[in-house]
Amino acid sequence: MYAFDFVKPSSIDDAVKALSAEGAQPIAGGQTLIPTLKARLNAPETLVSLTGIAELKGVCRDGDVLVIGAGTSHAAVARDAAAEFPGLAALALQIGDPAVRNRGTLGGSIANNDPAACYPAAVLATGATVVTDRREIAADDFFQGMFTTALEEGEIVTSVRFPIPEVSAYAKFAQPASRFALTGVFVAKFAEGVRVAVTGASEDGVFRWTEAEEALVRSFAPEALADLRVPDGGMINDLHGTPAYRAHLVGVMTRRAVKAAS
Amino acid sequence: MTRLSMKVNGRTVSAEAEGRTLLSAFLRQGLGLTGTHVGCDTGQCGACVVHVDGKPVKSCNVLAMDTADAEVTTIEGMANADGSLSVLQQAFQDHHGLQCGFCTPGMVMSAAALLEENPTPSEAEIRHYLEGNICRCTGYHNIVKAVMAASGQDVSQLGVAAE
Structure with missing residues (x-):
């Protein structure tokens, strides 16, 4: 260093x-x-x-929204969100390993926007609001490509406001050495619709799979996705998997997430 | 260089540190507590796990300055007051839960944290919790057995079906 x-x-x-x-x-x-x-x-x-700022930590419910302080560790989310939003708690419990989960935070994860990080999938799939020291940013505007976000220089994420879905689940195909998502899919079903967000697969970072969302609104079942495929173009190509492999995993993991949620 | 203080294994200690000094380096070079091992130095292997305010963390992936005034427990703080091995450490010896021993400090610190959270873990829970601790000698079976035995569970049938 x-x-x-x-x-x-x-x-x-x-x-x-x-x-x-x-x-x-x-x-x-x-x-x-x-x-x-x-x-x-x-x-x-x-x-x-940012680890000494008490006001950045904690999980609390505000009506239909779960508000999580940006400095809350993955371990604390796994524990404190379990009753209100089990899909999110389960995601937090799959990040890294226990020692990593005691240090890593929600705000750190989304501000970094690693294309294979888990949290961006939950933030985008719930249509969450990212709250910073100076404004509120909709999830659809926050993530702007690999390691890129809407944050300005010196702007700090202070909390994330997650609308709590009726049902949700995160299905992750973990890269066994790093435990990052080779492909991970968060599916969230609300009264007004379904949102599907995919991490780990695309060169542009986390993205919404809108065709799957439309199919799941008609029928929230894995079978509804049987004929859908994401194109290989733009998928990550590295030693862990080809674009075609990742595109295939997007379908598999989305069906698994729907099955787990329904 | 700044003088940095924290409570390590129940004693208030201090040593010089820079902003970039890792907790693992502060413990080893600053305080001479070389029981905490640095394996990969990338946050993967878990040999450097210590407890900060009661929770396991990878000390090679924490800045020492960020743990100022914290309570830190290292492997040197795990034995009984009279110097004899703790139940968990003794179980590692009794069940051959180590060969070269390099990963053992981290294994013991992670396993101790697991037993704190979950006093009677299943085999699957132990394996899942130790996911961030890599051992290249034992094949893990005897480590799992040691942790189960330390929790007071019967390990006589563990792995028998597989053999």
């Missing part, structure tokens, strides 16, 4: 102030950022830790 200064503010206001300095970057749980720093792929002058 290159050398950097480290500061740990205890309020959102102080964190935003610290992040306005030249060369300052935020760090949440650090489960992706620290390995990136070790590889010298990033060289901040100052790291502003």
Whole structure:
């Protein structure tokens, strides 16, 4: 790692102030950022830790919405969202391993927007609202391609407001070494419709599979998807899987998610 | 360099640290607690697992400064007060839950956290919880057996059907 200064503010206001300095970057749980720093792929002058800000942590229900603080660890979401939103708690429990889940956070995951991260699928599939220190961003506008989001320099995700679906499930085909999603699909059924979001598969990061959504509105059953396929074009090609393999997995994992949810 | 303090194995300690000092390096080089092993140094293998405020974390993937004033437990803090092995450590010895021993500190710290959360885990639950701890010697069977035995469960039939 290159050398950097480290500061740990205890309020959102102080964190935003610290992040306005030249060369300052935020760090949440650090489960992706620290390995990136070790590889010298990033060289901040100052790291502003968000782990000491109590107002960023916690899970609470607000009507039909589950509000989760951006600094809430995956382990805490798995535990504290289980009763209100079991599909989301189950997703959190599949991220990394127990030690990673104790450090990694919701806000860190979506701000990084790794194309194979789990949380973006849940945020997009529920049509959640990303709340920052300065505005609210709809999930459909937040994710803007691999490692790219609508966040401005120095803008901090403070919470995510998840509309709670009638039923939901996340089906993940985990890459066995990294435990990232080789392909993961979150399906959420609401009174007004169905949303399907796919992570791990596309070079553009998380995306909605609208044809599947339309088919599932007509019939919320795996069979409704039997004739649907996503095109191979734009799917990730790496040593873990070809575009055709990932496109196939999108169908398989979506059917599994629907089965698990229904 | 800054003077960094935290509570490690029940004692308040301090040593010099930079912003980029990892918790694993602070424990090993700063405090001389070399029981915490660094295997992959990429957050994958789990040899460096310690408890921070009671929860297992990968210490090679945590900045030391971020744990200022926290309560940290390392493998050096796991033995009984008289220096004898804890029930869990003794079970690793009794059931040959280690060969080269490099992964063992992390295995013990993760297994201790599991037993704290779930005092009588099933074989499947143990295997799932230890997913982030890699062992290249044992093939895991005896580690699982050791954790089950430490939880007071009968392990005499474990793996018999498979043999």
